[in-house]
Amino acid sequence: MTNTWLQALSQAESMIPLLGRLGREKAVKVQLAGNTLMADSVTGLMAAFDKHPELDLAQVYQMLERVLASDTTHSVVELESLIAEADVESVLAAHANDGSETPVVLYGFGRIGRLLARRMCALGHTTPGMSLAAIVVRKACDNDLAKRASLLKYDSVHGIYDGLVKVDDANQSLIINGLPVKVIYAADPAEVDYQAHGINNALLVDNTGRWRDHEGLSVHLNRPGIERVVLTAPGKQMKNVVFGVNDADLIDSDSIVSAASCTTNAIAPILSVLEAKYGIESGHVETVHAYTNDQNLIDNIHKGDRRGRAAGMNMVMTETGAAKAVSKAIPSLEGKLSGSAIRVPVINVSIAVLSLNLTSAASVEDINALLRKASNSAELTGQIGYSEEADAVSSDFIGAEQAGILDALSTKVRGNQATLYVWYDNEYGYSCQVVRLMEKLTQSNVNNAEQREEKAKAA
DSSP states (O other): OOHHHHHHHHHHHHHHHHHHHHHHHHOEEEEETTEEOOTTOHHHHHHHHHTOTTOOHHHHHHHHHHHHHSSBOSEEEEHHHHHHOSOHHHHHHTTBOOOOOEEEEEEOOSHHHHHHHHHHTOTTOOOTTEEEEEEEEOOOSTTHHHHHHHHHHEETTTEEOSSOEEEETTTTEEEETTEEEEEEEOSSGGGOOGGGGTOOSEEEEEOSOSOOSHHHHHHHHTSTTEEEEEESSOOSSSEEOOTTTTGGGOOTTOOEEEOOOHHHHHHHHHHHHHHHHTOEEEEEEEEEEEOOTTSOSSSOOOSSTTTTSOTTTOOEEEOOOHHHHHHHHOGGGTTTEEEEEEEESOSSOEEEEEEEEESSOOOHHHHHHHHHHHHTSTTTTTTEEEEOOTTOOGGGGTTOOSSEEEEGGGOEEETTEEEEEEEEOTTHHHHHHHHHHHHHHHHHHHHHHHHHHHHHHHO
């Protein structure tokens, strides 16, 4: 190894304690061009800094020290913004708050619910402004708590969870990396009084998909202790939000919002960039999607056409509303996209094929360069990934944090006709998007709480 590499490695190692204290003591997440600097991985830091050779790592260390010494709490801090600013203290002062945290309730603890818990409670990762307080499920068996803990810890797709998961039978809780998380058993949301469990002004995330309209989800909102609801599925009569695309449309009065679907999250960021640069006249989205838990493992009756056939043996034609749902995030694409889907015998990671008629002509080189630049921008790093790997296959993208990853070597362009291939981890990549949305909403909830206190004092 060269002296330069060893020096950079030493500097990265020295940042681990600072990042750890920032997350643990102050709930501050530090980002570099949209990528979170994690406190648990020197390798991860080296990979992040390798993309930015212009950075002076000694200066980065000094900036982390200044953030730690400031009043900044429960915030996301962009490192490059601090380095660019002459008056760092003024920038940090804008991040100061009273240290409030919004409790989060996960209603449903299946594939997405457990991945949200993993993401929120990951060692070295910080979710500013919120803390996992409770999980609501139907009791499945006598040793339900132990089963829930085991399913969180061991996952056939995403591997063994790198954290400590314990069962506290006496308090009917899971202890996840030292955080007690109450497990509430209920067959219906109308049964639960969250305030009775010490939970107030909470954000509830419905992972069941059982209710998808405003009226159905309002049952959650009307329960004591719940202030806001997020649906992890496409929703009706509410905003469908793709973080990085239309999250700026959120307002404080949005008490129920949808995080849209995994496919909508995968394709909307890329479509937004192409729409802004070239314009999109029309197009078709074909998703080749991993099979999901709503399909049958062996042939049996099913309420959906074809989904009753054995998922592990067949390619199954089905429908997707993702293409039409894109217009909820990008209104200019209303009525311009059609979509269909094929479920295939793969347990995770899907690919979307975007066949687009652009308003103006382009080239493979131009489109790839455009999306490569977007993938490195602070605004869309978490939403758009970029791959030039010649041997890339679906399993390579398990655990990818981006909403969608362009397979640049597969891009096809002829005049104004473009075909793009977008990989996405339809479980974890989507869950990361949901957490980003939750972070934004809980920051808003903190503001709402402050406003309520001010109104109460004024009264």
